[in-house]
Amino acid sequence: xxxxxxxxxxxxxxxxxxxxxxxxxxxxxxxxxxxxxxxxxxxxxxxxxxxxxxxxxxxxxxxxxxxxxxxxxxxxxxxxxxxxxxxxxxxxxxxxxxxxxxxxxxxxxxxxxxxxxxxxxxxxxxxxxxxxxxxxxxxxxxxxxxxxxxxxxxxxxxxxxxxxxxxxxxxxxxxxxxxxxxxxxxxxxxxxxxxxxxxxxxxxxxxxxxxxxxxxxxxxxxxxxxxxxxx
Numbered sequence: 001x002x003x004x005x006x007x008x009x010x011x012x013x014x015x016x017x018x019x020x021x022x023x024x025x026x027x028x029x030x031x032x033x034x035x036x037x038x039x040x041x042x043x044x045x046x047x048x049x050x051x052x053x054x055x056x057x058x059x060x061x062x063x064x065x066x067x068x069x070x071x072x073x074x075x076x077x078x079x080x081x082x083x084x085x086x087x088x089x090x091x092x093x094x095x096x097x098x099x100x101x102x103x104x105x106x107x108x109x110x111x112x113x114x115x116x117x118x119x120x121x122x123x124x125x126x127x128x129x130x131x132x133x134x135x136x137x138x139x140x141x142x143x144x145x146x147x148x149x150x151x152x153x154x155x156x157x158x159x160x161x162x163x164x165x166x167x168x169x170x171x172x173x174x175x176x177x178x179x180x181x182x183x184x185x186x187x188x189x190x191x192x193x194x195x196x197x198x199x200x201x202x203x204x205x206x207x208x209x210x211x212x213x214x215x216x217x218x219x220x221x222x223x224x225x226x227x228x229x230x231x
Contacts, residue, residue, distance in 0.1 A: 019121075019123055020050075020051070020122070020123075020124060020125030020126070021125075021149060022111075022121050022122060022126055022127075022128075022149060023046075023051070023125075023126070023127040023128070023149055023150075023151070024107070024127070024128045024130065024142060024146045024149055024150045024151070025042060025127060025128070025129045025130065025150075025151050025152075025153060026130045026131075026132075026133050026139065026142055026150065026151070026152045026153065027039075027129065027130065027131040027132045027133070027152075027153050027154075027155060028132055028133050028139075028152065028153070028154040028155065028202060028205045028206050028208075028209060029131070029132050029154070029155040029157075029215070030157070030162060030188065030191055030192055030202050030206070031079065031162065031166065031187050031188050031190075031191035031192075031202075032157065032161070032162025032163060032165045032166045032184070032187075032188055033155050033156075033157045033162060033165075033215050034157075034165060034215055035131050035132055035155065037215065037218060037221065038153075038155050038213070038215060038221060039055055039129055039131060040218075041218060041221035041222050041225050042129060042153075042221075042225045042229075043055075043129065044222065044225075045222065045225040045226050045228075045229045046125075046127045046229055048226075048229070049125070049229060050124075050125050051125035051126065051127045052114075052124060052125065052126050052127070053126075053127050053128070053129055054107075054110045054126065054127075054128050054129070055128075055129050055131065056103050056106045056107060056110070056128055056129065056130045056131070057131050058099050058100070058102065058103050058130065058131065058132065058133070058134075058138075059082045059086070059132075061099070061102040061103065061106060062082060062085050062086050062089060062099060062102070063082075063085060065089070065102055066085065066089060068085070074170070074173045075169045075170055075173065076170050076173050076175065076183050076187070079187055080187065080190075083187075083190060083191065083194070083200055086099055086134065086200070087194065087196075087198060087199045087200065090135075090198035090199075091197065091198050094198075096135055096137035096138075096198055097135070097137040097138045097140070097141045099134070099138060100133065100135075100137070100138030100139075100141045100142060101141065103130050103138075103142075104141070104142075104145065107128050107130075110128065111126075114126060130142070133152070133205050134191075134200050134201060134202055134205060135198075135200075135201045135204065135205055136201065136204045136205050136208060138205070139152055139205055139208050151210050151211060151228070152208060152209045152210050152211070153209055153210070153211045153212075153213060153228075154205075154206045154207070154208075154209035154211075154212050154213075155212075155213055155214075155215050156212060156213070156214050156215065157214065157215040159188065161215075162184075162188060163181065163184045163185065163188060166180075166183075166184035166187060166188070167180040167181055167184050170183055170184060211228050213225070
């Protein structure tokens with residue numbers, strides 16, 4: 001019986017490697033893009049090739065690093081606070097890539113849970129998905145550290161789609177007479193190009209990708225990531 005093309009491809013890959021290569025995928029997605037759906041689709045395609053995945057969310061590392069833990073009043077407060085703390089951290093340390101460095105430390109910690117040694121590569125296939133880069137310097141750091149094992153994916157969604165997604169998450173939020181739509185526009189504008197030194201610069205990070213996808217349906221993402229994982 002003839003083997004499927006996918007089965008033949010998988011057999012060829014597995015036989016050509018003495019052990020799996022540790023992989024790192026970085027995501028760039030402007031505020032309002034559904035990166036959770038993107039992570040799920042990419043993870044599913046990697047799992048099909050016997051790769052475990054670990055998600056590293058850079059924004060979650062900021063408050064932990066600076067020793068602040070707080071409850072957020074609403075989704076706008078959460079997003080705006082993390083943007084502010086991230087920018088302040090870059091300025092206080094005078095390091096444009098500092099949040100990317102927090103991600104490197106998290107990857108080492110995750111590796112240790114798998115191998116018992118943060119410096120030892122896993123014997124099984126492991127891919128780390130890092131969400132989401134905000135500055136070009138963070139991307140260059142990962143390319144310097146991981147070389148060809150690092151792939152940057154930029155995720156596009158039309159501005160109106162992103163605004164609609166954010167409005168859905170900001171329902172009933174009102175700040176100084178500004179409702180969900182105006183607040184969504186504020187977050188989108190700040191994230192894309194923030195005024196001042198060492199602020200959010202998704203506009204500079206987005207074009208640097210190795211692979212571009214549109215955040216459409218799950219089926220579209222699966223098809224796109226299937227091609228990428230095969231490559």
